Amino acid sequence: MRIAFVSFETVYHRDTETSQRFRTVCELFAARGHDVNCYCAGFWAGEESAFERNGVTYHAVSSGTEARSSFLLRLPFVLATASPDVIHASAQPSSQVLAASWGSTLARAPLVLEWYGDDGVSDTRWSRLATGRPGRIVTPSELVGTWVREIGADGDIVDTVPNPIDCERIHRVEPGEAVDVIYARRLDEGANLESLLLGLAELRGRDWSAKVVGDGPERETYERLARDLRIEDRVTFVGDLDLEERIAAYRGAHVFAQTADHCVFPTEMLWALAAGCVGIVEYHANSSAHELVEGWDRGFRTTSEDELAEAILAAGDLEHREYDEAFAEYDRSAVADRYLELYRTLQEAQGLL
Template structure:
């Protein structure tokens, strides 16, 4: 299948969650042998019009990020000439959805809109227009799906697709040192690590240890808070770790705590619970993390530091695991199959199969 992805900006321009998500989807489909093309602003040196990396062929529709108008004008004609089976466009910036829709119409291909929502879903004229163009809208969670519906999207067109994990990799990594509680996220203003630290402080009279994975501008403040709460001797700040190092840490941990204020999809929580951790999620209106543990017998939802502390104690009664096969539906191959099934359904609806 020839798939045309459209995003003016890529992870090579700016390493955002939205750009990472689209690149991951491209890589999944390329791994399955499909012909994957990304139409974007050029980011590579030299005069070549294309650039190949990780099974993806990037096409420079414009010369750089300063040439957005040129990108939007040229895109429909470039897509028509490419004759893709599917056009898959990112929601950011939203005016590219309109241009991609023209291109898909000319190419007689279905249009899929990927709406990740890591910077929210703004209610603007362009975002409202964008919701009316695609054959399907893909979001990472029900939370983002709700945001998109609230600005006018047809709910019947919205489908949820998770971020994928690699179950074989989890099983291949040796477990790290045993620890009772682990947390992982960039330590910025949205990390809300104070909820976990306050909850742990409620358990000073018990024997426990905790690891904090991640770095960021608020790390010093969180380390200071641990000292003020007199738990610094039991909380270890590990800084940034590579993926395999994080997996090892999760396989050695008993509980993963998710307390961030904003999260459109809890990727690290998913890696951790698939690696055997019990999942404890503090509910927040702008976080989808609770969706991952609802109805799961090794998951807890909390709304306060006291409840979080109680959940940590209750989790101690559950067996320690180093892998949980309940999450194989989130494996890379399974998520790729779901995208391909969506594409084929759209082609069938159009009479293109």
Template structure:
């Protein structure tokens, strides 16, 4: 299948959560042997029009991110000439959806739009014009699906496909040091690590050890808070760690705590749950993390530090695991198949099969 992905900006321009999601989709489909093309602004140094990398062909149709107008003007005609089976557009900026829609029409190919929403989804004219474009509208979570419906998207076209993890990679990494609670996120203003620290302070008369993975501008503040709460001797701030190091830590930990205030999809938590952790989520209106633990006997949803402390105690009664096959549906192979099923359904509807 020949898939034309459209994204003005790629992970090679900026390593953001949104760009990582789109890049992952390209990679998992290329790994399945599909003909994957990405139409983007150039990120390579020479004057080549295309770049081949890891089974993906990147087409530079604008010379850098500042050439957005040129990108939008050229895109429909480039797509029409490429004869794709599917056009799949990253909806940032929303104007790219409109340009890709015209290109898909010229190419007589179905249009799939991908809304991720890291940082939220603006409610403006361009977003509302783009929100209902596409025979299929994909989001990572029900939270983002709700946001895009509120911007005018037809709910019948909206489908949720989560971020993937690699279960084989989880199995291959030996478990690390045993700890009771683990937390992992960039330590910035949205981390809300104070909720976990306050909950742990309520349990200072209990025997526990905690690891905090991640770095950021608020790390020093959180270290001071742990000291002020007199629990710093049982908390290890590990800083930034590689994925292999994080998986090892998750396989050794008993509980993963998710307290961030904004999260369109809890990918790091998913790695931890697949590694056997019990999941505890503090509910926030702009976080989808609770979606992973609802209806699961090894998951807890809390709304306060007191409830979080109680959940940590209750989790102690559950067995320690280093792998959980409940999350097989989130494996890279399963997520690739979920995308391909959407494409096949659209091709059949368009009479292309």
């Protein structure tokens, strides 16, 4: 299948959750042998109009991000010339959705919109217009799907497709050291690690160990809080780890705690659950993490530090695992299949199959 991805900015311009997700989806299809082209602002040196990386061919529709008007004017005609089977566009900026829609009409190809929402979903004239253009809007969670519907999207065209993980990779990594509780996230103002530390402090009289993975501007504050709570001897801050090291840590841990107050999709938690961890989620209105544990017998949803401490105790009665087959549906191949099914449904509806 020939797939045209549209994103004015890519992860090579600005590294955000949205751009990471978009690159992941592009590379999912490239790895399966599809013809994957991404139409974007140029980001590479030299005069070449195209640049290939990890099986994805990037095409410079404009010379750089300062030439947005040129990008929007040229995009419909570039897409028409490319003759893709499907056009898959990022929702940001909203103006590019309208340009991609015109390109979809000229190319007679269905339009799919990827709306990740890590910066929220702004209710503007442009974003409202964008909701009416695609055949499908894909969001990473029901939370973001709700935000998109609230600004006017037809609920019938909003689909949820999660971030993928690599289950085979989990199997290949040897488990790390045993630890009772693990937390992983960038330690910034949204980390809300204090909830976990306060919960652990409630269990000060019991035998447990905890590990915090990640770094950031609030790390020193959280380390000081652990000292103030007199639990610093049992909480280890290990800083940033690469993915292999994180998988090893998750396979060795018993519980993964998710307390961040904003999260459109809990990717690290998903890796940990698939690696066998019991999941404990502190509920927040702007976090979708609870969606992963609802209706699951190895997951707990809490609303306070006291409940979190009780959940940690209850989790101790569950067996330790190093892999959980229940999360195979989030594997890269399964997620790619969901996108392909969506593409083919749209093609069939337009009489293109």
